[in-house]
Structure formats: C-alpha cells, structure tokens
Amino acid sequence: MQAGSAKSSQTLSAESANIVELKNISKSFPGVIANRDISLQVARATIHAIVGENGAGKSTLMKILYGLHQPDSGTISVNGYVTQFKSPSEAIAAGVGMVHQHFMLADNLTVLENIILGSEPTKIGVLSLGDARKQVKEIATSIGVEIDLDLPISELGVGQRQRVEILKVLFRGAEILVLDEPTAVLVPQEVDELFTNLRKLVATGTTIIFISHKLDEVLAVSDEITVIRQGSTVATVLPKSVDRLKLAEMMVGSDLPSHGKRTTKVGATIQLAAHNLTVLGKDNKNPVQNVSFNVAEGEIVGIAGVDGNGQFELCEALLGLVASQGTIEISGTDVSKLSIRERLKKGLAYIPFDRQREGLMLGASLWENSLLGHEQQLSRGPMIDLAAAKNSCREIIERFGVTTPNELVPAFVLSGGNQQKLVVGRNLATAPKILIAAHPTRGIDVGAQAAVWEEIRRSRDAGMSVLLVSADLEEVLGLSDRILVMFDGEIAAELDPKSATPQILGKYMTGTR
Amino acid sequence: MITKSKNSRLLMFVVGALAVISSVRLWTGQDALTSSSTIGTALRLTVPILLAGMAGLWAERCGVLNIGIEGMMIFGTWFGAWGAWQSGPWVGLVLAILGGMLGGLIHAVATVRFNIDQVISGVVINLLAFFGVRYLSDLVYVGKPGGGISQSPPQKWALPRFNLPILSGGEVAGWKSPDVLGRLETNRWFIIGDFGGITRGLTSDLSWATVIAIAVVPLSAWLLWRTRFGLRLRSSGESPVAAESLGIKVNHLRYYGLLISGGLAGLAGGTLSIVASSYYRQGQTAGRGFIGLATMIFGNWRPSGVLTGAMLFGYAEGIKLVASDSITALFLFIAAVSVMFFVLAVLRRKRTQIFVALGVFVLSAVAYRTIDTVPESLTQSLPYVVTIVVLATANQRLRPPAMAGVPFRPGEPH
Ligand SMILES: Nc1ncnc2c1ncn2[C@@H]1O[C@H](COP(=O)(O)OP(=O)(O)OP(=O)(O)O)[C@@H](O)[C@H]1O
Ligand SMILES: [Mg+2]
Numbered sequence A: 001m002q003a004g005s006a007k008s009s010q011t012l013s014a015e016s017a018n019i020v021e022l023k024n025i026s027k028s029f030p031g032v033i034a035n036r037d038i039s040l041q042v043a044r045a046t047i048h049a050i051v052g053e054n055g056a057g058k059s060t061l062m063k064i065l066y067g068l069h070q071p072d073s074g075t076i077s078v079n080g081y082v083t084q085f086k087s088p089s090e091a092i093a094a095g096v097g098m099v100h101q102h103f104m105l106a107d108n109l110t111v112l113e114n115i116i117l118g119s120e121p122t123k124i125g126v127l128s129l130g131d132a133r134k135q136v137k138e139i140a141t142s143i144g145v146e147i148d149l150d151l152p153i154s155e156l157g158v159g160q161r162q163r164v165e166i167l168k169v170l171f172r173g174a175e176i177l178v179l180d181e182p183t184a185v186l187v188p189q190e191v192d193e194l195f196t197n198l199r200k201l202v203a204t205g206t207t208i209i210f211i212s213h214k215l216d217e218v219l220a221v222s223d224e225i226t227v228i229r230q231g232s233t234v235a236t237v238l239p240k241s242v243d244r245l246k247l248a249e250m251m252v253g254s255d256l257p258s259h260g261k262r263t264t265k266v267g268a269t270i271q272l273a274a275h276n277l278t279v280l281g282k283d284n285k286n287p288v289q290n291v292s293f294n295v296a297e298g299e300i301v302g303i304a305g306v307d308g309n310g311q312f313e314l315c316e317a318l319l320g321l322v323a324s325q326g327t328i329e330i331s332g333t334d335v336s337k338l339s340i341r342e343r344l345k346k347g348l349a350y351i352p353f354d355r356q357r358e359g360l361m362l363g364a365s366l367w368e369n370s371l372l373g374h375e376q377q378l379s380r381g382p383m384i385d386l387a388a389a390k391n392s393c394r395e396i397i398e399r400f401g402v403t404t405p406n407e408l409v410p411a412f413v414l415s416g417g418n419q420q421k422l423v424v425g426r427n428l429a430t431a432p433k434i435l436i437a438a439h440p441t442r443g444i445d446v447g448a449q450a451a452v453w454e455e456i457r458r459s460r461d462a463g464m465s466v467l468l469v470s471a472d473l474e475e476v477l478g479l480s481d482r483i484l485v486m487f488d489g490e491i492a493a494e495l496d497p498k499s500a501t502p503q504i505l506g507k508y509m510t511g512t513r
Numbered sequence B: 001m002i003t004k005s006k007n008s009r010l011l012m013f014v015v016g017a018l019a020v021i022s023s024v025r026l027w028t029g030q031d032a033l034t035s036s037s038t039i040g041t042a043l044r045l046t047v048p049i050l051l052a053g054m055a056g057l058w059a060e061r062c063g064v065l066n067i068g069i070e071g072m073m074i075f076g077t078w079f080g081a082w083g084a085w086q087s088g089p090w091v092g093l094v095l096a097i098l099g100g101m102l103g104g105l106i107h108a109v110a111t112v113r114f115n116i117d118q119v120i121s122g123v124v125i126n127l128l129a130f131f132g133v134r135y136l137s138d139l140v141y142v143g144k145p146g147g148g149i150s151q152s153p154p155q156k157w158a159l160p161r162f163n164l165p166i167l168s169g170g171e172v173a174g175w176k177s178p179d180v181l182g183r184l185e186t187n188r189w190f191i192i193g194d195f196g197g198i199t200r201g202l203t204s205d206l207s208w209a210t211v212i213a214i215a216v217v218p219l220s221a222w223l224l225w226r227t228r229f230g231l232r233l234r235s236s237g238e239s240p241v242a243a244e245s246l247g248i249k250v251n252h253l254r255y256y257g258l259l260i261s262g263g264l265a266g267l268a269g270g271t272l273s274i275v276a277s278s279y280y281r282q283g284q285t286a287g288r289g290f291i292g293l294a295t296m297i298f299g300n301w302r303p304s305g306v307l308t309g310a311m312l313f314g315y316a317e318g319i320k321l322v323a324s325d326s327i328t329a330l331f332l333f334i335a336a337v338s339v340m341f342f343v344l345a346v347l348r349r350k351r352t353q354i355f356v357a358l359g360v361f362v363l364s365a366v367a368y369r370t371i372d373t374v375p376e377s378l379t380q381s382l383p384y385v386v387t388i389v390v391l392a393t394a395n396q397r398l399r400p401p402a403m404a405g406v407p408f409r410p411g412e413p414h
Helices: A002-007 A058-065 A088-093 A111-116 A129-142 A158-171 A188-203 A215-221 A244-252 A311-319 A340-345 A355-359 A366-371 A386-399 A416-429 A446-461 A473-479 A502-509 B004-028 B036-061 B069-087 B089-113 B118-140 B180-187 B192-203 B208-226 B228-238 B240-245 B250-275 B288-298 B303-322 B324-348 B351-370 B376-393
Strands: A018-029 A032-043 A047-052 A073-078 A081-083 A096-099 A176-180 A207-211 A224-229 A232-237 A270-279 A288-296 A300-304 A325-330 A348-351 A434-438 A465-469 A482-487 A490-495
Touching: A018 A058, A018 A207, A032 A047, A032 A058, A032 A207, A032 A224, A047 A058, A047 A188, A047 A215, A047 A244, A058 A096, A058 A176, A058 A207, A088 A096, A096 A158, A111 A129, A111 A158, A111 B228, A129 A158, A158 A176, A158 A188, A188 A207, A188 A215, A188 A502, A215 A244, A224 A244, A232 A244, A244 A446, A270 A311, A270 A465, A288 A300, A288 A311, A288 A325, A288 A465, A288 A490, A300 A473, A300 A502, A311 A348, A311 A434, A311 A465, A340 A348, A348 A416, A355 A416, A366 A386, A366 A416, A386 A416, A416 A434, A416 A446, A434 A446, A446 A465, A446 A473, A465 A473, A473 A502, A482 A502, A490 A502, B004 B192, B004 B324, B036 B069, B036 B180, B036 B192, B036 B208, B036 B228, B036 B250, B036 B288, B036 B303, B069 B089, B069 B118, B069 B250, B069 B288, B089 B118, B089 B250, B180 B192, B208 B228, B208 B250, B208 B303, B228 B240, B228 B250, B240 B250, B250 B288, B288 B303, B303 B324, B324 B351
Parallel strands: A032 A232, A047 A207, A047 A224, A096 A176, A176 A207, A300 A465, A300 A482, A348 A434, A434 A465
Antiparallel strands: A018 A032, A018 A073, A073 A081, A224 A232, A270 A288, A270 A325, A482 A490
16 A cells, blocks of 8 residues: 555544544635635445536646646645645555546557556566456446447547446446546436446445535535636535525526527428438448428527437538538538538537547647637638637637636636637537537536527527537437437437427437337 | 468468479479578578577567668677677677677666667667777777788688478487488479478578577567567567556566567577677678568567568579579569469458559569569569568558557646
8 A cells, every 4th residue: 555655643533433633725727715614524335426617626626636737735634644646646545536627548458458457467578368357257247338348449439438437446446436527428218227236336435525516416425515616616515405596506506597488480491401320330231311390590409318329420421521422401402422521611610529529739839729619700711810819719718608717728627617618619600501519518518508599599590500419308409490310320219399308318229109 | 379261271371382393493494493592591581580580579679670680780790709709609609699688778768768769879879889889890800810800800710500400411429310491492393393402591591590589489489479568668669668567667577578679689690799700890780680670570579570581682682692593593483472462362352452463563574584683683672672562451450569669658637
C-alpha cells in the first residue's frame, strides 16, 4: 500500500462509517476557480450522487479524489486515513477507481488489453492472457455484460465503450467506484440494468459515487445526493426529501425545462429523405438495413434506439462519411453521389455522437473550433477574417451560455457540458436547413438543456428539419413530431409521440415487441 | 494465434510466388534471380534495413517519431568500427549498440524531457552524428595507417561465418555434412531448383550478426505483445492520457522505447562497418535509416511486416549488386504478379485495384520489352516505388500508433 505511506496519519477519523471524506477542497485553474471549499462525505456501501450545473466543478472534484489533480488546499480521507494521492496509481492502490466523463481508452488496443492495462496479471513480467481473459469474463458475466474481448476499441459503439470503462475499474477491484456521467448515452433499460448490477456491488460492500444530469435517475437510485453549485456544496439531501423540481432549483436556481405544445405546423415539402438505405457491414450483418424515411420542413423526427443498433452508421451514411446503398435526397435532389462538403453546402449540419472524438480539436482555441465548417463565410479571400471568426464565437458563447473565461482558451479547459454547448452552438448558429443531431444535450445540465431545446424549437419553427438521435427518451418524446425506433439496423416502428410512452418505446427498442 | 486457414493461405501464397518467379527464370534464363548467391547477398543487405525498421517501430510504438535513425546508425558505424579495430568484432558490435543508444538518449532527453519537436530533434541528431563522428575521426583515425578523416583503419578480425549442417553443408565437429539444398539448387528444376537456391542462400555463409538481427523480430513481437512492459509501452504510444490515468509512467516508457530504438539503430550501423565491410567510412549508412522507416510503414508497424518489407528492399538491392542484367527479368516478374493481382481484383470487384494492377502490368511489360540496361537511378528508386504502390493499394487498413508524434506532458490537465 504505497498510497497509505505517502502521507498518512494513523489517526482514524471520528465517523469511520464514511469511507470517503473530502474536507474544504479548493482548486483553481488559471482564471477559474473550479472548487471552492467543497466538503463531501460518502457513507460506506452506498450510492452517492453528485449533481450540479455544467462547470460546477464535479469532474474536477472527482479527479482530485482520483489523484489526477492536486488540490490547492483541503484534505482527503479514504477509509478513515488522511491521504494525499500524488498520482492515480496511488489512488488505485487505495481502492479508488474512476470512469471518466470522456473515455480514457486506447483505440487500437483490444478490449482485453485496455481492461488489464496497468494491473496486468503476469508471471515474471509475461502477460498471463489466459488468466486475464478468465477473470474479465467472470466480472463481465457477474454484471451481465457481454463483449468480445479481442475487438479493438475503435470498433465499439459509445455504449460498449462505457461498459469497457466499467469493467476496467471493476477489474482493479475498486472498493470506491467513481462514475462520471456513466449514463449519458444509455437508454433507460440500460440504465436500469447498470444500476441493478451496481446494487449487487453495493451489497458486497462497494461504495459508488456517481455524477449525472438525469435527475429522475438520480432520485431513483441514490442513497444520498450532494448538490454542487459554482464550485461549492449547496447541500447533501436524501432522495426522499426532495423531488426533481427542488433539486433543479438547488442546482441552477431555475425551473425545469418543459415541453410546451407546438403551435406551428409541420411544412409540406420534404427536405431530407432516405430510400432503402443500406450500409454494408464487414460480416454478413449490415449495420443499417433498408431504412427509408423522410423529414419535412419544420419537422423533428426522433430516432430512438439502444446504442449500437445502426443509428451511428445511419448518420454517417447521411453525411457521406461511410459508403451506402440506396438513395439520399436533400430537398428532392439525389445527393448519394455527392461528397461530404457538397452535402454540407446543401444545408446539412451535424452534431456528432462524441464531441471530443468527432466534434472538437481539444488543443485549439474555442474560436478556431467554432470556425470549423464555416471557414467560407468567415474569411476574406483566402485569409480567415480573425475579427469576424472571434466575434461569431463570442456570439455562440453568449447565446448558448458556454461558461468560459473567453474565446481564446483551448477547448480542453471547458467542462464536458460546455464543450457540448459549443458544438451545438456551432451547428445551429448558421441556421442550417437540415440538422442531424446525435445526443444534442449529452452531458448538459437541466437549465442549459432547456435553452438548447428552445433553440432547436425556434429553428424548427423557422423551417429547419431535424433528425434527432437520442438516448434520452424524454427528449425524444418531448421534441419529436414523429418517432422512429431503430432495432438491429432496421426501423422497427414508427410511433406518435402523443400516444407513445417510455415503456412502449423501450419494448420496441429491445425487440421484445 | 495463427489459425489453420491463415497458415494454409500463407503456404499457397509462397508456392504461388515461387511458381511465378520460377517460370520467369526459366523463360528468361536468368538463373541469378533465385541463386543462392543472390539470396545470400540480399539477406546481408536486408539486415541493416531490418534493424533500422525495427528501430523505427520501437520508437513509434512508444509514441515518439524517430527521424534520427540515420544519425544513430552513423554513431553505430563509427563506434562499432572503433571497437572492432581496437578489440575485435564482438566488442565492436556492443559499442555500436551503445553508440546508437547514446543517440536514442539524446532524442529522449530532447523530446520527452524538454518537449522539443520530435522531427526537429531527429534532424538535429542526424546532423550532430554526421559532424560529430567526423570530429572524432579527426581525433582518433587521422595519422593511423589506412585511417583518415573520413575512414577508419581496417579491422584485423572478422566475425565467424558458418553454414547450417546437413541443409547447406556445414561442418559438425569436423564432419563435413552433405549439402542437400545445394544439390537441389544445381539441378535447376522448376520450383524445386528455386526453392533450393533460396533456402540455401538463407542458410549458408551466415554471420552471427545476421542471426542476431533476425532474432530481433520475434523477440520484439514477443516483448511488445506478450509482456507487461510491451503492453504498457504500446499504450503510451496509443493513448498516453489513458495510460497515465491508470498510473502508468508514460515518460519512463518513452525513455526505454527510445533507448531500445537507438540500440537497434546502432546495431544496424555496426553491421555495416563490421560485418558488411571491415572499416568505417563516411556516408556508409547511405540513407538506410530512412529506408528502414519506409519498411516500418510498409509493415504496418508490425515486426513481421517490417521483416517482409526489409527483405523486399534487400532483394531489390541484392540483385542489383550480384546480377544487374537480371533486373530486366524482374520487370517480367512484376508483370506476372500484377496479372495475378488483376485476376484477384476482378474477382473481388475492386475498381481501383483493377486499374492499378492493369497499369503496373502495362508499364512493366513495356519496360521489359524496351529496356536493356536499367539506369542506376531507376534501380535505386525501385524499392521506394514498390513501397508507394503497395501502400496505395493495401486493402488492410494501416494502423499507426495513434499518438506517435504527439508530445505528452504528464500531470497536465487534459
Ligand atoms: N484543465 C483545466 N484547465 C482550466 N480550466 C479547467 C480545466 N478543467 C476544468 N476547468 C474549469 O473548471 C470548471 C469546472 O469544470 P468541471 O469539469 O469540474 O465541471 P463539471 O461540473 O464536471 O461540468 P459538466 O457537467 O459540464 O461536466 C469549469 O469552469 C472548467 O472550465
Ligand atoms: Mg464533468
């Protein structure tokens, strides 16, 4: 236990029922105070939720507990011992495991390699791959996960990557599990499954700290909830004593987003259409099989489905990122032979599934990121019009409430939700004709979610067509004019949001109907 | 974990290639195409390229580009030759490795410790090596018999060479064993004769340095894919952020990776000045460090691929040395192979591949009919052309280490 020896006083703290105690933690980054005097107490073998608006400092606090950041002041005690983790390996040795908000996986390594990395079972330095495989398989079955251990990560969908991350932590035998927005891309059934499994772990003595913006889920599964606002703790409450509204109020001091009835009408002209669209797969199975649909002017068509049922490939095919068979039409003209750029010119915009992988240049400044795809409008001759580009970025920051010191900082300093707002803003700012939006509010807090929904509705009323892919059923039900359910690469059902419920959707999504 | 079908496909491929080259040999009467002397020379020329390629592989696998391989090889040639001149070839080889590691260490300190741009650091190492050893020569070699500013005195000892017993007539405890493959080669039958020539070339007149170099391939594969050290080293080239979040010390691994890379490059240089010749000469590396990098790309950053690529370059260079008039026969070989690719491409309906195969066929057929002597510059560029063609048509996706070349600062927010 190298962690303990680092700086541990042998004094057992008074309330040893608390497995984790963070006291008066402060942490500032250049220009921002991420945590100011935060305290957090987590009881052993419980599920403890942390909620708070985007940029409130949740991830930062958890990274401090995991040894990735060093606090400016304050103390951490784990298991009653005051410690100081200088690196993640010390935290891991002390039994802390963390699943990060943005996946920390090596794309070209296999699932198995990613899971065992850093804690490899070996015999005199040689990997015991057989043993490792057996152990991982055991853990996977114990929490009901099925996954091919020999695939490279690059071939997995977001949901499966999430599972790999969780397996990774469990493989290290973590006693304290930190999950930073583990459910952001999972549909309710998967969330239920995940939490049933996590409950099993809690029963064996594991403690779970998890961060989420989905308040229903927080209320349903947690034993205690800590609310953070602008870097300090507001309160720790029991789920019984609050409801969504109250939580939201404590978080952002504003009302819950609501889905008002739409007063405008869906237009008549078809703006986006796909006929018999098929994306050929590597094996005999096609990720997208014979999909046909159209989206009219001013219409929002929601696509619901468990991650990995072809939504990703469908979006890529519409955009031209992968080859497909069948036809794709924009405003009546066949675009299936056109390049991506030409399709974008015809008015297509895309909010990608994974903001960090497909949406942002993390090392580049915000204004450069918001410039992407709009270089033509924001340049003078061959030169980029710096003033105009920065101006347009400032507009996005203001309109979408991106919390940031200015538009010059690199994208990685933004909190996850604020990165998402920037990506959404970039795509809505230019008033596209057709928006393909994948998880547009992934990781965005309830307050900002309302704002993004409002923006999408406003653009819709102005005639924009939207294809909305989302794991958030409330979002799909609340925004869409029509819902398509994708299962196994095909459209399994078309539903009317007025009569559909999450339960009905869930049945189609899992193919039980 | 090679499956059975993979094995049989490999066998079919080998037999097919043999059949084609054998037909070409019989057709043109150029026996040198598959003679044991050509293959032996090719093998000797393969060794430094192979080691340079493996040096590149180790560096990029741990996440650092290594443009400085050429310079590390120069260190290897100089220190190797000095050691061999002073105290024999084995000491020379060890010093060659150490010399290369010195280059690797400089590269590591520059890129990992001080975050200097990896390409710039590599280029600087090349320059430093070139002028550095010239300065050393001035100090050590000038005035010695046979030595000078651009050349070392010749070495007195050479590394022992041997033939494999029974297969190629090697001696076992004084007993002169039969030369089975040699007999196969001399009959010159279709396929059998070529098989004999090629295998005899690979098993006779071997230097221990060659054996060591070839052993580097499986050893590296084993280290990188079967040991904890290897997995961690690859992870720091694929996703240093993920590795760090699991408590892995990325920068330490990059130091190790670059030391190994430098050592291999140094050994590559050593084989040039100790095995392939018996003295150090300025410009001895002749761009082989860069050819090595090409084989690394050709080989998709895998040891077996690097070996294949290096053999291709080695063969092209070998045939140029041993039998330069056989080169025109190679055009016929390329034409025949492109016909095979053409058929495959038609079967698989890959349009670009059909056109490329057709184009290569026409070009090589025309070249075969019209060209008698191939200009030096063309033969020298042949390996590069082959690499470009193969890279352009490779149907397997290239998988370079994802974060090779991207600086990593531990402990910084990401
Ligand atoms: N590496 C960094 N450098 C500079 N500032 C940072 C860095 N990481 C976070 N911040 C800032 O610290 C604040 C808190 O960020 P944090 O990621 O903890 O938010 P969060 O509560 O996890 O939000 P979200 O719900 O959007 O993920 C934000 O203002 C963010 O911009
Ligand atoms: Mg966060």
